Amino acid sequence: MLGNFVYSNPTKIYFGDEALKGLNQELPKYGKKVMLIYGGGSIKKIGLYDEIIKILKENDKEIIEDPGVMPNPTVDKLYEGCKIAKDNDVDLILAVGGGSVCDYAKAVSASAHCDEDPWNKYFLRMEEVDNRIIPIGCVLTMVGTGSEMNGGSVITNTATKQKIGRVFDENVFPKFSILNPVYTFSVPQYQMVAGFFDIMSHILEQYFSGDDDNTSDYIMEGLIRSLIHSSRIAVKNPKDYEARSNIMWTSTWALNTLVEKGKSEDWMVHMIGQAIGGYTDATHGMTLSAVSMPYYRYIMPYGLHKFKRYAINVWNVNPEGKTDEEIAKEGLDRMEAYMREIGLVMNIRDLGVTEDMLEGIASNTFILTGGYKVLTHEEIIDILKSSM
Structure with a gap:
């Protein structure tokens, strides 16, 4: 730390x-x-x-x-x-x-x-x-x-x-x-899974930062694994008390300021997602899911060591015989498959975003400096285009 x-x-x-x-x-x-x-x-x-x-x-x-x-x-x-x-x-x-x-x-x-x-x-x-x-x-x-x-x-x-x-x-x-x-239990399925990804995104925004051996990273890996396990159960049976209770507690610990300690933090997925929400009034968790994969694939080379760790420790990628880049990419591929499995929105067009909105959305996106890559306005435009 x-x-x-x-x-x-x-x-x-x-x-x-x-x-x-x-x-x-x-x-x-x-x-x-x-x-x-x-x-x-x-x-x-x-x-x-x-x-x-x-x-x-x-x-x-x-x-x-x-x-x-x-x-x-x-x-x-x-x-x-x-x-x-x-x-x-x-x-x-x-x-x-x-x-x-x-x-x-x-x-x-x-x-x-x-x-x-x-x-x-x-x-x-x-x-x-x-x-x-x-x-x-x-x-x-x-x-x-x-x-x-x-x-x-x-x-x-x-x-x-x-x-x-x-x-x-x-x-x-x-x-x-x-x-x-x-x-x-009574939350509609769409809102429920949007909430699940909001939790995951909160953790990842804090996880994908820093180069040190940080206790917070170990805690976050455990929280994400718990979320993945319980969310799969909850999608099939929304009234499974054990799964929903685990998710509720994970959600609280994901953003109660504990796991941010010792971290620089990223938060660019949220900045882009909130800017999209300002134009579309779309469900918050879905704005995050729609931009996450293009964003993380874009910054992966700048934080390759952490994306490799994420792939192995969270998504159980076998590193044997693979380059660091191949390991990291496989981890993101497994994350995308999981997102599709639970029913998340995977592109911003489905949220009502049109080409003519992109410049305004990018202009309303706060650019933060805590992650592995400080984005330019043009790079935000490119990420948004990849999210369409």
């Missing part, structure tokens, strides 16, 4: 099929007014909404609702949520849903008491939060983002076609998160 780091994660996790009972332990710690944030109503269909309302009332809470959070939360929705939170002077935000709901809740938490435009301050200028922060808790119903145990928040500005991720400091992390794998 190279360099120096500090590790702290303040989020308390309640995990398992009785995790919701943890609400009764957490709610007394906060004031009377609870802002209940959720999405399009799926939590009502599975009965979770009624359970939570009952627990809130039993704890003598005043409930202020903010429903209708969309899969890619918009800045207009953020402004709406900030007004609700500030006007009602809420004491706690309770986000019930998937990663988008949790992301949105964190943005409201940090922005409700901001004296200027939070989009400009926190998402464009990336300034530190210097105003009152509303504590949040999460009840997770879909896995993928890891938002339940980190400071990440992704917001879309539809007017400018920008989809920007902001990682807030630990003071914006959820204070607690409730993870019951059963709540994920």
Whole structure:
């Protein structure tokens, strides 16, 4: 492990099929007014909404609702949520849903008491939060983002076609998160497998960086192997509790800041995928799957040692009699076969991308420097063309 780091994660996790009972332990710690944030109503269909309302009332809470959070939360929705939170002077935000709901809740938490435009301050200028922060808790119903145990928040500005991720400091992390794998059973297959790849992509963005012998890399290889195994089971039987529970826990550990320690990190797949999302409103995990293979095949020569290791340790490629390049290529071929097997989108055209969008998407892609190759604008265009 190279360099120096500090590790702290303040989020308390309640995990398992009785995790919701943890609400009764957490709610007394906060004031009377609870802002209940959720999405399009799926939590009502599975009965979770009624359970939570009952627990809130039993704890003598005043409930202020903010429903209708969309899969890619918009800045207009953020402004709406900030007004609700500030006007009602809420004491706690309770986000019930998937990663988008949790992301949105964190943005409201940090922005409700901001004296200027939070989009400009926190998402464009990336300034530190210097105003009152509303504590949040999460009840997770879909896995993928890891938002339940980190400071990440992704917001879309539809007017400018920008989809920007902001990682807030630990003071914006959820204070607690409730993870019951059963709540994920009702997620449609398309969204489920998109979430699976979101998990894998989070791990790979951190894995494909650095040259040192890093403990984090060993942890990530184990997480990916677990994900591959359990996702194959879940695709065939979405209600397999053991598989879904393993995936839920893998998702949390993929992006709760642990495995990033000692790493430089890449994140270019996410930068390109988010730029695509800004133009198409496509499902996040599918924007990542659609560009991953062209991207990784492009940067493979620059990080050949790690791609060789990935092929052997994750995809069980037999290195005997093969060059390093042949080993690495076979690993990516096996990864692509797996992606097709579980039903991921493999090209951006299927997400609604057209040729005339490519220049704009590339221009809206933030270029980061932590991976094995710092891309130029023209190289991003080439990768997008290879993804069509």
